[in-house]
Amino acid sequence: MGTFIGIIDLGSNTARLVVYYKDEQGSFYEFDNIKRVLRLSNHLQPNGLISETGFQETMDCMRQFKELCDARQVSEVIGVATAAVRQASNGQELLAAIHRNTGIPFRLLTGEEEAYYGYLAVVNSMNVSDGISVDLGGGSTEVTLIRDRKLQESHSFPFGIVTLTKRFLQREIPTDQEIVHLKQFLQQQFSSRPWLFNQKFPLIAMGGTARNLGKIHQQQIHYPMASLHHYLLDDQSVDRIFQWIRKLSLEQRKEVNGLSKDRADVIIAGIAVFQTLMEWIGTKQLIVSNKGLRDGVLYEKVLPLQNISCTDDIIRISTEQFMNRYQVPKGHAQHVKNLACTLFDELKDLQILNLGANERKLLEIAALLHDVGRSINVYEASQHTFYLLSNVLLLGLTHKQRILIAMTASYKNNKQLQQQQSRYAGIVDKSDKEMVEKLGHLVLLARILDRSMSQQIRSIRLLEKKKNIVIECTSIKENLLEYALLEDILKRVSKVFTRSFSFVVKTPTATFTNS
Amino acid sequence: MGTFIGIIDLGSNTARLVVYYKDEQGSFYEFDNIKRVLRLSNHLQPNGLISETGFQETMDCMRQFKELCDARQVSEVIGVATAAVRQASNGQELLAAIHRNTGIPFRLLTGEEEAYYGYLAVVNSMNVSDGISVDLGGGSTEVTLIRDRKLQESHSFPFGIVTLTKRFLQREIPTDQEIVHLKQFLQQQFSSRPWLFNQKFPLIAMGGTARNLGKIHQQQIHYPMASLHHYLLDDQSVDRIFQWIRKLSLEQRKEVNGLSKDRADVIIAGIAVFQTLMEWIGTKQLIVSNKGLRDGVLYEKVLPLQNISCTDDIIRISTEQFMNRYQVPKGHAQHVKNLACTLFDELKDLQILNLGANERKLLEIAALLHDVGRSINVYEASQHTFYLLSNVLLLGLTHKQRILIAMTASYKNNKQLQQQQSRYAGIVDKSDKEMVEKLGHLVLLARILDRSMSQQIRSIRLLEKKKNIVIECTSIKENLLEYALLEDILKRVSKVFTRSFSFVVKTPTATFTNS
Structure with missing residues (x-):
């Protein structure tokens, strides 16, 4: 009999529990996977506190995840929290309350750590030597420069699809003006990291937006394989999907094949980030990674002594x-x-x-x-x-x-x-x-x-x-x-x-x- | 960890080893399956003895099967032998020699027992209340009458596809005359069991010929499911396939989709048995059973106390x-x-x-x-x-x-x-x-x-x-x-x-x- 381990990623848009099974030989594979879109970033008030509703909903969700872990006989649960909790002045309080109520220990990750786990996920699961990884979240965006499979640079930008949508794309169908402002803001942010500009390496994209983008494209071309990890899109496809989606109403977006309904309101900002970043890097290739933060956390735990160099x-x-x-x-x-x-x-x-x-x-x-x-x-x-x-x-x-x-x-x-x-x-x-x-x-x-x-x-x-x-x-x-x-x-x-x-x-x- | 059990069916045409896996809950499923076409019936000499070559080839094959069982960590091997060994005057000697050399105990089944195991296989794997089962072998053919899922009658005819081919179909492409003689012989044999005639119940067909017949039909109609058990053919399809195959040369038959090459020389006699029997029973339905003798032997062993009545x-x-x-x-x-x-x-x-x-x-x-x-x-x-x-x-x-x-x-x-x-x-x-x-x-x-x-x-x-x-x-x-x-x-x-x-x-x- 193997054992089960749970990893909870309390993100700014989504809270996700993944249950991994560890077999007798020590191999891990995903066994259950559930998410709830809590939109924690939206519960972050001007005063810097997570609202009472946000606090309560998060507590409930974590308790529910714990119940599922118990039913699945998970012997160890690891929690990590990211941007929204990091940015909130009562973030540590929330994590302490979760710990008291569920027994699950949560680590509040720094932006650097988040970026590092994304890097770990990529090099442990993909055949790429050089690339720019981007992990696009609800409240932050991590980028790293990978050269020869090594982490060269990393950075965490303090914006994500939820916060960008709220700030720049207030209309249901964004105006040209809104899009221009968003892209200008992104370019200005990217310009703070000179190693991004014109680097020409492929963009390796993680997170829900990347997965949805890949799925939309697969549906469009009737891709025969049911596999997202390592799926390739070129810049023209990304641009075509962006120009199409940005003109659709929310209801129409909800009907787009491959796009999750609960992501329809923030997808435009999400694709805008990838599209702008590809232009900035000067790359024609986006590679979808189905592995991300939570896998990086797992790899760190289960591969501590293994040096995967090639x-x-x-x-x-x-x-x-x-x-x-x-x-x-x-x-x-x-x-x-x-x-x-x-x-x-x-x-x-x-x-x-x-x-x-x-x-x-x-x-x-x-x-x-x-x-x-x-x-x-x-x-x-x-x-x-x-x-x-x-x-x-x-x-x-x-x-x-x-x-x-x-x-x-x-x-x-x-x-x-x-x-x-x-x-x-x-x-x-x-x-x-x-x-x-x-x-x-x-x-x-x-x-x-x-x-x-x-x-x-x-x-x-x-x-x-x-x-x-x-x-x-x-x-x-x-x-x-x-x-x-x-x-x-x-x-x-x-x-x-x-x-x-x-x-x-x-x-x-x-x-x-x-x- | 479960255990493995092997069943060897030493038939008159084919010797087959099936390895079953028994899991911790006691469920069985097939794990490995290998056959060798030994044509033991053809090694039966006029003097009633299995020839020395036949003896030696059988011994070698059983030893090889035993080696595979050992590699598969099979803890128990059960052997059963049928018509060719039954008909040979040195059959018991062969089984004793196998036992000495491999440690595998072999039971020599009577025709009645063979028929009974076929019946057991059918009622434990199929949704049929009434039917005529037929297990068409290399040297014998067992039929039973099933009514209300109970065994009413059974009989073992002393002919099979190998012996019928040898006796009636000596030319590569049989003449009309040869076919007529074969069918007359079959009708005469069937007439010895009055309960077969005009019974109108569907024919449930077991053995390699039945499986090949089903596969040929599935290939012809591009059947979408990769499943033979419980596959239905009507009398016209059986007849159409028979009339087509009997006109083909041996080389042409070897190229028929769904037909095993090593069965191409005896398939005509095989299908003739089904076709004649269907006419005799007066049924329009043939149901292929992928379960047969060896499954009956297994069911008897693993379901001894279970009364599967419906x-x-x-x-x-x-x-x-x-x-x-x-x-x-x-x-x-x-x-x-x-x-x-x-x-x-x-x-x-x-x-x-x-x-x-x-x-x-x-x-x-x-x-x-x-x-x-x-x-x-x-x-x-x-x-x-x-x-x-x-x-x-x-x-x-x-x-x-x-x-x-x-x-x-x-x-x-x-x-x-x-x-x-x-x-x-x-x-x-x-x-x-x-x-x-x-x-x-x-x-x-x-x-x-x-x-x-x-x-x-x-x-x-x-x-x-x-x-x-x-x-x-x-x-x-x-x-x-x-x-x-x-x-x-x-x-x-x-x-x-x-x-x-x-x-x-x-x-x-x-x-x-x-x-």
């Missing part, structure tokens, strides 16, 4: 978590991976395969995860493998890489590959199919080479004999399940690589040849 | 297993079910809902399983719930019922419902959508009524006030998470039922009203 580490750790989560037998999976990579390397040496290091990386992950679908059901396990790999986040990879891995890991035949490709046509194109077909056959062959799951075929070696390829398999016994099943798959492999494949068995005492 | 029991047990398998919190699920059923019943009383007992049954299951998708991932959990419920077998239900339950349990909005319906258009039609929309809203509402998962709203009651519906919720506290979230969902419910819905809170001390 993307390969993230992919490796995430693949291991995937294996734990979907109960992959590790010895078998590792062996299949090794066999598949040996096939890849030796076919390359023999100039039968013409693929590079990137494809080999995809093959490695696909071989390790080839059988995750079994955790859903043994019937149609290949289909389930594709479903899991195309739907459940593997960190550190692009969407395209994830789909290619899903196709390779689940490869069964060309008909299925064709269906998968046409379903994800916006992400992988027809030219990818040939590569997947080859990698897929290597996984199929490697699986058969350890079908008894007991690593009886210890190693393989490829020999070329008059243009024919002979797989020399080393095992103690010569009469293995593997050998009984090899013939069929070798016929298929021969077709794909247009060479005749056969195998010989090498045992400590003798060598047997098939056909 | 379909509702099967559905109940299967739903519970589903809940165990996908880690549904039971208290919450039961409470959501009770709340959804209360809503259903009281809306019916108020004549706002016009649905019957069948729909209520679907609602019950959907409410219990509404959150299974969370076991895949908390993101897009509704989509995953639909995926699991439409792909993983729930016993005792038709395909249509399973899709309706999947739609209801995963109901999110009309757009998603529309997509689901068009994807499964051959199974559910547009007219079903309205019903699902209503049931789906009841599940959504019931889920919110226990969003804190702690059953704080103990009970509800519906009151009608001037055409408006007031949900009276009884709870100790009045300030629950549930009440904070109710308003939104009640707006949606009001739209669907074209009545205004609101709620009041009833606590031991007072009653509070919203809006």
